[in-house]
Amino acid sequence: MVPEGESWQGDGAPPDAAPAEAEAVRLAVLLPLPLAGSYSYLAPAAAGLGPGDLVLVPFGRRELWGVVWDRETGPDGAPSAEAALDTARLKWVGRRLPAPPLPEVSRRFVDWVAAYTLAAPGAVLRMVVSVSSALEPPKPQQAVRLVEPAPEGLRPTAQRRAVLEAASEGPARPAAELARAAGVTPEVVRKLVALGALETVELPAPPPFALPDWSRPAVDFSAAQAAAAEVLRGKVGAGFSATLLDGVTGSGKTEVYLEAVAAALARGEQALVLLPEIALSAQWLERFERRFGVAPAEWHSDLAPPQRRRTWRAVAEGEARVVVGARSALFLPYPALGVIVVDEEHDGAFKQEEGVIYHARDMAVVRASLGAIPVVLASATPSLETLVNVQAGKYAEVRLPDRHGGALLPEITAIDLRVEKPERLPDGNPGWLAPPLREALAGTLAAGEQALLFLNRRGYAPLTLCDACGHRLQCPHCTAWLVEHRFRGRLFCHHCGYARPLPPACPACGAEDSWRACGPGVERLLDEARLLFPEARVALASSDTLTGPRAAAELVERLRDREIDLLIGTQIVAKGHHFPHLTCVGVVDADLGLAGGDLRALERTWQLLQQVAGRAGRDALPGRVFLQSHDPDHPVIHALVAGDREGFLAYETEERRRGNNPPFTRLAAIILSDPDPRRVDGLARALARRAPRRDGLEVLGPTEAPLAVIRGRHRRRFLVRARRDLPLQRLLRDWLAEVKVPSSARLAVDIDPYSFF
Structure with missing residues (x-):
């Protein structure tokens, strides 16, 4: 058998000692390219390659990594029914890569996501193996240690004696480190190695991540938290389940679902926690370390390349026991995943809008089902889709109706901007804060408490x-x-x-x-706050100022240390944060988003405002929230002020049902784009002529997209609405196959669209 990682021939030609055809096997290899499917290759039967193995293969004039997806010949070498190419035309696999095979559940997940999203399987595979450099093992670290006895004829000098003395005092260490300890240049150490006084050894790689201690005691739970934690612990190891953890803001949902993570760790399994915003991770990481004693592995776009390589390989080898990350963390190749948690499951940031278009919450449920493990969906403002699944009995539900530690939910007041008009500022410019909000902010700051002004506009x-x-x-x-x-x-x-x-x-x-x-944008509010409250320490928080987890952690620390009196921010501060001294929240434009023009505009606005209101009064001090609105009688504003969550959800559910919209039907968007508007219009007309006609299926469009041009590309859209029992993907696939897309054009399919720009 060819040893693992050893090449028998890397150019696609047969091995030097070419085996007979009966000694070769045909393999279907999936490549990380947006192609229709896998490609056939030959490999020596003795190589023992099978599904999941990562290999290098020739492709055109280059060499690519790929994954063996299937064997196209049986043990006797006879071609399977699917093997259609002439064996003589096939190229040979180059070599097996020294990386863990892709787990079978990951391969099934790739196939499922590709079929559901109408994406190329290779494009989905590229998300699973997103760090190709991690397919080779890390280079071992070189160290030096003392040779005893010392070689004869070694001429001692002061510098050499310093090095030999330092080397005798501890274990082997890198040459540069030994040189620093002896106070000499690295050249002195290298010379002693050449003379035989020191020898080079390889250091074993340290474990990439410390093991979380699942046996550490949890926080003191309330009766409701303890009951919820017991339910979630019982789900682990019991096969597939989906459970909504529905708790008001400040109810301690994180600590509760970490008990499910602990249960998976106790079984020797891995755990994944998805967060919608990396900026949410600072306080989450603190809570995790308090519970388990160590930090988890992180996965997001801000990781440096070496850290991404280390983390990907640690996940694939099962050494990263807990991963917290953005939506892309769902596609890592976990060999022993035991539980998935989707925190803030309602959040729109879980929707991937480019490339392979998918919703990480929905795909997390799929990944859990394929792996026969539980998934926990946590939110204070659950999505209507999730609530309908609970009502239908598809998902279980655990509720936390009260805030932790006896804290009360804040009082919410609407300010009618038609009556309470903002006054001009001392510099003559228009102001944006109505008198009642100005007075509330002044009182809060005078009492030494913290306040938040929220405006979702950068x-x-x-x-x-x-x-x-x-x-x-x-x-x-x-x-x-x-x-x-x-x-x-x-x-x-x-x-x-x-x-x-x-x-x-x-x-x-x-x-x-x-x-x-x-x-106004948040920067303009900052100017207004400085004019009105010159003594206050004011800070700004948006995606322009919080550019990564470190910046978010610094902001959280400054708020906790009371170095900030008034925070002005966008939705980045609206969820997941716990600021114990923040008692007043002002929403400058509560109407923003109500006229969004899409089917989820009201739901998203209600969720966002409920979340930002939840930042107030989370500790001993009571909280107050002020919503500035030109339409305080709007169902969303009315529900927030009245605390009538169930009333709003019933209203929104009935509106969706009456409008024949999801979750009671299914939607898909077809987005066409091209630099030439005439060409994209021609493509749209060609598709429209071939649009499927079937009872229960409605094709709307083509129409110019609301953002008709992005990055110089003209955009047209179709919207397809279908009964839930229709095979939507098959109908779309057959329809789109009838039209040839020009090379300059792009056609994207968005199943279950969340935005309509």
Whole structure:
């Protein structure tokens, strides 16, 4: 048998001693490319390659890694029914890579996600093996140690004696470290190795992650928490289940679901916790370390390449016992996954909008089902889809109706902006805070407590226009206005990243110094707060200022240490955080999002405002929340003020049912784009002519997308609505196969769309 990792021939040619055809096997190898399926290769039967093995194979003029997906010949070498290519035309596998085989459940997950999302299986595989450098083992660390007895004829010098003395005092260590300990240059150490006084050895790699101690005691639970934790512990090891952990903000959901993690660890299994925002991880990591004594493995886009390599391999080898990460962490190749937790399961950040388009919450349920393990969906504001599954008996439910430690939910008040109009600021500019909110903030700050102003709009102003002619500054690559970020001195497009400074004169009329900022962003609120409360220590929190977990952790620490009096932020501060001294929350524009134009606009606004309101009064001090609105009688605002969650959900459920919308039907979006608007229109017309017609299926469009141009590509959309019993994916696949897509065009399929831009 060819040893693992050893190449028998890397150029696609047969081995030097070519085996007879009966001694070769045909393998289906899936490559990490957006192709229709796997490719056939030959390998020596003696190599023992089988499904899951990672291999190098020739592909065109290059060599790619791939995964053996299946054997196309049996043990006797006879081709299977699926083997259609002439064996003589096939190339040979190069070599097996020294990496753990891809688990069978991961391969099934790839196939399932590809079929559901209508994505190429290789594109999904690329998400599973996203760090190809981790397929080779890490290079062992070289160290040096003392040779005894010392070689004859060694001429001692002061520097050499210092090195030999330092080497005698401890175990082998890297040459650079030994040189520092002896106070000499590394060249002195290298010379002693050459003379035989020191020898080079390989150090065993330290474990990449410390083992969490699941036996450490948990926090003191309330009766409701203890009962919920017992239910979740009982799910682990009992096969597949999906459970909604439904608890009000501040009820201690994290500590409860960590008991399910502990139960998986006790069984020697791995655990995965998905968070929607990396900025949420700072306090979560603290809670995890208090419970288990060590930090978990992290997985998100801010990891440096060496850390990504180390973490991927540790997960694949089963050495990373607990992983906390963003949605992509779901696709890591866990060999012994025992439980999945999706925290803030309602959050839209779990939806991947580019490449392979999927919703991580829904795919987490699928991954749990394929692996016969439990999944826990945790939220204070569960999605309507999840609640309907609970009502249908598909998901179990555990509820935490009260805040931990006796804290009370905050009092919520609506401020009618039609009556309580914001006043102008001392500098003459318009203000955005109504008098009741100003007074509440002043009282909170005077009492030495902390406050939060929430506005889900980045930058200084959402629109900049010329006062002389009304010209609006627009992105040249997108149908979107440029947003002024005054602190950075530039205008930005939030869709493609285009940036430019504010021009000195209007390009339309030539007027100078005529630019006017329209509407507030969080930067403009910061200016207003500094004018109104000059003694307060004010900070800003948005995705522009919190660029990673470290920045988020520093902000949390400053708030905890009471170095900030007033925090102004976007949705990045609306969930997951616990600020014990924060007692007042002001929502500057509670109407933002209510007119979103999509079927989930009301639900998302209710969830967001409920979450941001939940930041107030989470400890001993009571909390107050003020919602500024031009429509305080709107069902969302009314439900929040009245604390009538069930009433709002019943209203929203009936609206969805009456509108024939999900979760009572299924939706799919077809998005076409091309640099040439005529070409994309021609493609849209060709698809429209071949649109399927079937009872229970409705095809809407084509129409220009709300954002008709992004990054210079013109966009058109179809929306397909189908009864839940129809085979939606098969119908879409057959339809799309009838039209040839030009090479310049792109066609994306979004099953269960969450955005409609």
